[in-house]
Amino acid sequence: MPTLSLNILVLPTYNNMLLGVADASTYVTPPVNPTIEITVPSFGTVVLSFTPNTYNLFNSESLGITASGADLVPLPDGIYTLKYSIDPAITNYVEKTFLRVDQLQERFDEAFMRLDMMECDKAIKTQSKVDLNTIYFFINGAIAAANNCAIDTANKLYNQASIMLNNFVRNNCGCSGNNYVINFY
Amino acid sequence: MDCVQHATLLQHKQNNLSKMLYPRLVDTDCSTIPALLHDIDHRLNELGANLYNNVVYMLNQPVPATAIIDLLNYRRILTFKRCNPDYASNYTVEQIASRVKILKFK
Numbered sequence: 024m025p026t027l028s029l030n031i032l033v034l035p036t037y038n039n040m041l042l043g044v045a046d047a048s049t050y051v052t053p054p055v056n057p058t059i060e061i062t063v064p065s066f067g068t069v070v071l072s073f074t075p076n077t078y079n080l081f082n083s084e085s086l087g088i089t090a091s092g093a094d095l096v097p098l099p100d101g102i103y104t105l106k107y108s109i110d111p112a113i114t115n116y117v118e119k120t121f122l123r124v125d126q127l128q129e130r131f132d133e134a135f136m137r138l139d140m141m142e143c144d145k146a147i148k149t150q151s152k153v154d155l156n157t158i159y160f161f162i163n164g165a166i167a168a169a170n171n172c173a174i175d176t177a178n179k180l181y182n183q184a185s186i187m188l189n190n191f192v193r194n195n196c197g198c199s200g201n202n203y204v205i206n207f208y
Numbered sequence: 209m210d211c212v213q214h215a216t217l218l219q220h221k222q223n224n225l226s227k228m229l230y231p232r233l234v235d236t237d238c239s240t241i242p243a244l245l246h247d248i249d250h251r252l253n254e255l256g257a258n259l260y261n262n263v264v265y266m267l268n269q270p271v272p273a274t275a276i277i278d279l280l281n282y283r284r285i286l287t288f289k290r291c292n293p294d295y296a297s298n299y300t301v302e303q304i305a306s307r308v309k310i311l312k313f314k
Binding site for chain 1: 274277278281284285287288290291292295296298299303304307
């Protein structure tokens with residue numbers, strides 16, 4: 024006999040405009056009034072209806088970041104809190120927190136490719152790759168900290184990674200040589 | 209005699225033709241994202257096996273750590289590009305392919 028067990032999973036959408044939440048719950052009876060409460064960093068909380076036993080996608084319009092009919096924008100990075108509940112919501116709910124890093128990850132990947140496709144002195148390039156690896160460790164550290172409910176540490180590591188990445192890109196990836204992409208494409 | 213000469217010349221001509229053509233014949237599927245992901249996985253498999261032998265048999269061979277990290281990064285980027293072509297749109301799949309092909313033999 025199955026028992027009620029609520030669980031949600033945040034799955035990658037590979038798109039920085041979408042947030043994907045899958046329902047991994049087991050239900051005894053069909054759920055009544057399933058809703059999800061999503062706290063978006065810097066934008067507050069929205070309460071939305073949730074379709075059980077499937078994969079739910081949310082964008083900037085459904086999360087109340089952009090107006091209805093306006094162009095969609097990338098979802099902000101930061102700590103998201105999700106609370107999924109069914110009636111009676113006072114007892115039947117599950118709450119999850121995760122750190123979204125999609126925008127930072129995309130900037131990191133662009134910096135990585137920019138450095139990798141650059142004609143540059145080998146020693147400088149090697150040092151720049153070490154710097155880039157450090158940034159990558161910070162990003163992964165931030166995700167791990169958020170998964171362990173260490174929100175302050177997650178924010179600290181995320182901000183550090185973001186600052187280092189900005190400096191890295193501003194300093195032309197630590198390389199003053201010819202840019203392969205600019206010169207040869 | 210003419211026939212023999214003609215046959216010899218024909219053979220010679222064909223050889224030249226095949227030499228000229230051969231380097232230009234490329235597999236058009238090799239720069240697609242699934243093919244590149246397959247190449248990366250294949251290379252990572254090889255490097256992983258080498259690393260295992262290195263540790264188990266204490267071979268003390270140099271480990272191409274940079275190539276491994278780069279391949280892992282390109283695998284992630286290509287996975288994103290496969291699902292979302294607008295991801296890191298400043299860089300095309302062809303540009304990434306040329307880097308992956310070099311890393312494959314590093």
